[in-house]
Amino acid sequence: MRNFKNIKALHGITTRNGGVSVGAFASMNTSFFGIDDPKHVYTNIKIALDEIGIKSKTIIATQQVHSNKVLNIDEAFDFRTLKSIDTSNSDLQEYKLFVSPETDGLMTFRDDIVLMTFYADCVPLVYEDELTGLIATVHSGWRGTAHLMAQEVVKYLIGNEMKVEQLRIGxxxxxxxxxxxxxxxxxxxxxxxxxxxxxxxxxxxxxNGKYMIDLKQANAIALMKQGIALSQIEINPECTICNAVDFHSHRRTGYPRGSMSTFIAKK
Ligand SMILES: [Zn+2]
Known part of the structure; x- marks a missing residue:
């Protein structure tokens, strides 16, 4: 599990270690979209939530289609607009698990839900604004990064006349x-x-006519283009492609492979 010093909300980004999945998914795979045994995946998610200390039992995950859509789960949010996942007879049986279709980011001011996004080389962004109580998680692959996906949460705050000086981003x-x-x-x-x-x-x-690209730096620049200071951004330098011990990587192995997840909740 990895986390950020500058984010105080309960959060973490999983690695490939500490779970119960086997084979190409070993051992911590948190994606229930693929061909891994769903019971293993739900056990892995429960392990991750317990390690972070998250008590909320309503999880909202993203489908992720490389869009720029960040869904705001507000107090009046209608959960019937989401896909409900059956977790009965698993370690998540006491939880409600929903998927938001065609969404690559989630934000909320609520303290009763867990936000979840998936990764295997794409860029995970975590947001917290102590002033307004906002938490968010955003998936930004190369397409999302090219389309300034990291800015969407910042734009929401600015568009609703909220200050962004205390926003912290991992x-x-x-x-x-x-x-x-x-x-x-x-x-x-x-x-x-x-x-x-x-x-x-x-x-x-x-x-050779190709390019090496730093997606972390590109996302930091996207944020700074919206007025975020470098001091508000914390970057984990680790690379998922070359560190096969700790991380799943689509570029390194293709599918089947596990996915890692970001979780964030206020309590
Ligand atoms: Zn590398």
């Missing part, structure tokens, strides 16, 4: 610049929203 383990090689179409997608100077801060051209 950027977690994901594909690192040491390993994440991309080609021209990916770099071209970044040219739309980032200046040449900004691109130079997170993309390194190689002699």
């Amino acid at each position: 950027i977690g383990h994901c594909a690192g610049i040491c390993c994440y090689e991309v080609d021209d179409p990916v770099v071209d997608a970044f040219r739309v929203n980032y200046s040449n100077e900004q691109l130079g801060a997170f993309i390194i051209p190689k002699e």
Whole structure:
């Protein structure tokens, strides 16, 4: 489990260690969308929630389609708009588990729900604003990063006339610049929203015509373009591709493989 010093809400991002899954999913796989035994997955989620100390028993997860959609779970939220997952006869049987379709981020001011997003190289972002009581988790792959997905939560706060000076953001383990090689179409997608100077801060051209890209730095720049200070952002330097001991990586193994998850809740 990894977490951020600057985030005080109950939160964590899982690794591939400490769970009960076997084979390609060993041992901590938290995704119930794939072919892993769902009972193992639900046990893994329960292990992660207990380790973080989360007491809330209503979990909302994202479907994740590389969109820029962040769903706000407000007090009047209608849970019937979500897909309900059957966790009976598992270690999550006392929990309610919902999936939000076509959503890549979740935010709330409520203290009775757990927010959950999935990863295997994409960038996990965790948000907390002590002033307003906001918590959020956002999934930002290269597409999301190119489309400034990290800004969506900040834009919501600014759009609702809330201050962002006390917003704290964690950027977690994901594909690192040491390993994440991309080609021209990916770099071209970044040219739309980032200046040449900004691109130079997170993309390194190689002699083979490809590029190494730093998605963590790109997300930090996206946040700073919205007025967030570097001091408000904490970045975990670990790379999911080269650290096979601690992390699942789609780039390294393809599928089948496990997924890691971010969990955040206020209590
Ligand atoms: Zn690496």
